[in-house]
Amino acid sequence: MSGLDRILDTxxxxxxxxxxxxxxxxxxxxxxxxxxxxxxxxxxWQLTGSAVAVGAxxxxxxxxxxxxxxxxxxxxxxVDRRTLALVANALQLSAVALLALHGLAGAGSQWVLLxxxxxNAAGGxxxxxxxxxxxxxxxxxDLVRAxxxxxxxxxxxxMLLGPALAGVLVAQWGVSTCYLLDAAAFTAVxxxxxxxxxxxxxxxxxxxxxxxxxxGWRFIAASPVLRGALLTDALAxxxxxxxxxxxxxxxxxxxxxxxxxxxxxxxxxxxGITAGAASGILTRxxxxxxxxLAAAAVWGLALAGLGLASASWxxxxxxxxxxxxxxxxxxxxxxxxxxxxxxxxxGRVSGVEHIVGAGGPELGNFxxxxxxxxxxxxxxxxxGGLLCVAGIAWLALSHPQLxxxxxxxxxxxxx
Numbered sequence: 001m002s003g004l005d006r007i008l009d010t011x012x013x014x015x016x017x018x019x020x021x022x023x024x025x026x027x028x029x030x031x032x033x034x035x036x037x038x039x040x041x042x043x044x045w046q047l048t049g050s051a052v053a054v055g056a057x058x059x060x061x062x063x064x065x066x067x068x069x070x071x072x073x074x075x076x077x078x079v080d081r082r083t084l085a086l087v088a089n090a091l092q093l094s095a096v097a098l099l100a101l102h103g104l105a106g107a108g109s110q111w112v113l114l115x116x117x118x119x120n121a122a123g124g125x126x127x128x129x130x131x132x133x134x135x136x137x138x139x140x141x142d143l144v145r146a147x148x149x150x151x152x153x154x155x156x157x158x159m160l161l162g163p164a165l166a167g168v169l170v171a172q173w174g175v176s177t178c179y180l181l182d183a184a185a186f187t188a189v190x191x192x193x194x195x196x197x198x199x200x201x202x203x204x205x206x207x208x209x210x211x212x213x214x215x216g217w218r219f220i221a222a223s224p225v226l227r228g229a230l231l232t233d234a235l236a237x238x239x240x241x242x243x244x245x246x247x248x249x250x251x252x253x254x255x256x257x258x259x260x261x262x263x264x265x266x267x268x269x270x271x272g273i274t275a276g277a278a279s280g281i282l283t284r285x286x287x288x289x290x291x292x293l294a295a296a297a298v299w300g301l302a303l304a305g306l307g308l309a310s311a312s313w314x315x316x317x318x319x320x321x322x323x324x325x326x327x328x329x330x331x332x333x334x335x336x337x338x339x340x341x342x343x344x345x346x347g348r349v350s351g352v353e354h355i356v357g358a359g360g361p362e363l364g365n366f367x368x369x370x371x372x373x374x375x376x377x378x379x380x381x382x383x384g385g386l387l388c389v390a391g392i393a394w395l396a397l398s399h400p401q402l403x404x405x406x407x408x409x410x411x412x413x414x415x
Contacts, residue, residue, distance in 0.1 A: 008153075009146035009280035012139050018196050019138045019147060025192030027154040032185030034162025035169065036096055039178035040117055042170055043103065047110045058362065060114050061121040065358045068125030073351015074212040077344060081130035081199040088127025089193060093186035095120035096179050103176035125358070129350035130199075136338045136346070137199055142407055145288065145335040149279035152331050156276045160269040202343035216348025225340045226349060228395055228402035229292060229333050230356050235391040236296045236329065237356075240303045240384040241364025242322070243268075248377035254312050267316040271323025279331060288332045289405035293396045295328040300388030307382025336405060 013020045044054050075084055099116050102109075135147040169177050220226045243265075250261040285291050302322035309315040334353070341349045364384075371380035396403060 007278050007280045008276075009143075009149065009284070012143050012147040012150060015140075015143060016138045019135070021192045021195055022134060022138070023150055023154065025189045026151055027157070029182075029185040029189045030154045030158035031162050031165075032096075032182035034158045035166045035178035036099070036120070036182045038163050038166035039103075039170055039175040040099070040113065043175045044110060044113060047108055047113065053110055056114060057117055060118045062358055062362050064118045064121035065125035065128075066355050068122045069128060069351050069354040069358065070213055072126040073129040073216060073348040073354070075126075076130040076133060076347025076350065077201050077212065077216075078347075079200070081133055081201070081347065082193060082196050084130040085127045085134075085193050086190060088123045088130070089186055089189050091123035091126065092120050093183055093190065095123060096182045096186065100176045100179035100183060103174065103179060125354065128354040129347045132334070132338065132350035132353065133201075133343070133346040134196065134199070137343075138196075141339060144339055145284075145331065145407070146280070148334045148338075149276060149331045152327060152334075153273070153276035153279065156269060156272040156327060160266070160273055201347065212348065213351075216345060216352060219345050220349060220352055223340065224399050224401035225289065225405050226337060228289070228399035229336045229340070230353060231395055231399075232292055232296050232329070232392065232402075233333055233353075233356050234360050235395065236299050236326075236388055237360030237364040238367060239364065239391060240300050240381075240388040241361050241368060242303050242306060242319075242381055242384075243361070244365030244368045245372055245377045245381055248372050249306070249315070249381065252377050253310065253315070260312055263312070263316055264319060267319035268323035268326070271320035271325075272327040274320070275324035275327040276331075279327075287404065287406055288336055289402040292329055292332040292336060293392055293403065295325045295332065297389050297392045298322075298325040299329060300385040300392065302385070303388070304382045304385030307378045307380070307385065335407075336402075339407060340405065 013023060040057055041054055044057055047053075072084065072088070095116050099113075099120070102112055102116065135151070136144050139147045166178055169181070220230065246261060246264045250256055250264065254260045299322050302318045302325060305318040306315055306322070309318055337349060337353050338346065368380050368384060371383065375383075
């Protein structure tokens with residue numbers, strides 16, 4: 001193993017041509033997605049001047065992704081997953097192309113904007129379960145964590161650079177430029193997915209529908225490893241999600257300076273990128289279940305520290321640690337879910353994982369806002385972080401199978 005691989009494990013890029021293609025097209029679409037996020041929020045604010053309308057953007061996305069995530073999960077265990085991902089990406093391409101036309105036409109309908117945002121999110125939710133199953137089909141088991149880490153690094157870099165670039169694009173050429181670039185990104189993704197081998201689920205497949213969805217949930221409930229991994233994510237986001245508190249913390253502690261508010265968001269991304277760039281260390285660690293639990297506990301402790309921070313540099317350090325812990329948790333959990341699930345159930349389990357990942361942060365921010373309204377933002381952050389740590393401690397004690405879970409022995413790659 002090279003010196004670079006000991007820090008950032010790049011072996012998946014050298015092992016599988018299909019994964020390498022999936023990775024670079026994923027990097028493009030992650031950046032394009034950030035362009036669309038910023039453009040939609042800016043356009044909605046310009047159309048309405050209403051914070052409620054801007055908040056409705058997030059609500060429409062969450063609802064669409066939850067509903068279509070369930071549908072996509074059951075379809076991913078019944079049809080060719082490559083075909084399902086292609087259909088979903090084509091739906092997203094259509095949505096962002098229509099957003100561009102809506103902007104170029106000068107149409108001022110917030111309802112059309114919301115409908116197209118929901119359509120884009122629906123495509124994302126429909127295809128997410130299938131896309132999550134690609135890595136264990138393209139890579140041997142011992143490289144799955146490294147593959148997940150490389151894909152997550154794309155997202156972290158896009159989160160750091162994308163919004164700033166989108167702001168420049170909107171200021172210079174308008175929102176339609178962002179949408180057109182995102183459409184071009186989806187064109188690249190369609191190419192990358194179309195070049196993948198067929199990916200029908202292994203084992204006996206059933207008919208998609210409500211019964212199949214129910215069987216997926218029962219399968220998770222019966223598996224201590226899967227149940228514990230998803231509960232870890234739910235506890236971390238529901239109890240300690242901090243983003244909704246940033247404006248209040250900035251106002252209460254740091255005088256409401258907008259530059260400090262921006263740095264709070266940046267600190268999370270910097271921590272995430274740092275952990276992602278050093279993911280070669282964690283992807284080779286034994287007992288990924290223990291790594292997951294430890295990372296979630298560090299996340300909670302760091303956010304409790306955010307509530308206690310009296311200086312801006314202290315808050316930024318806490319958020320950087322939290323961002324690193326979150327990236328470690330995301331990478332490890334995603335790998336555990338794929339490795340602990342037989343291929344016949346990966347679509348449905350991935351659908352549930354997608355729902356937890358999409359809905360948990362929104363509910364967590366809502367909970368934080370309620371607590372902050374009744375007390376202060378600092379108390380909400382500190383109490384939420386400590387509750388997260390307590391919940392993770394309970395999970396560690398009640399789910400020893402998760403603590404002991406380890407990467408299966410390497411298998412032959414099928415990519």
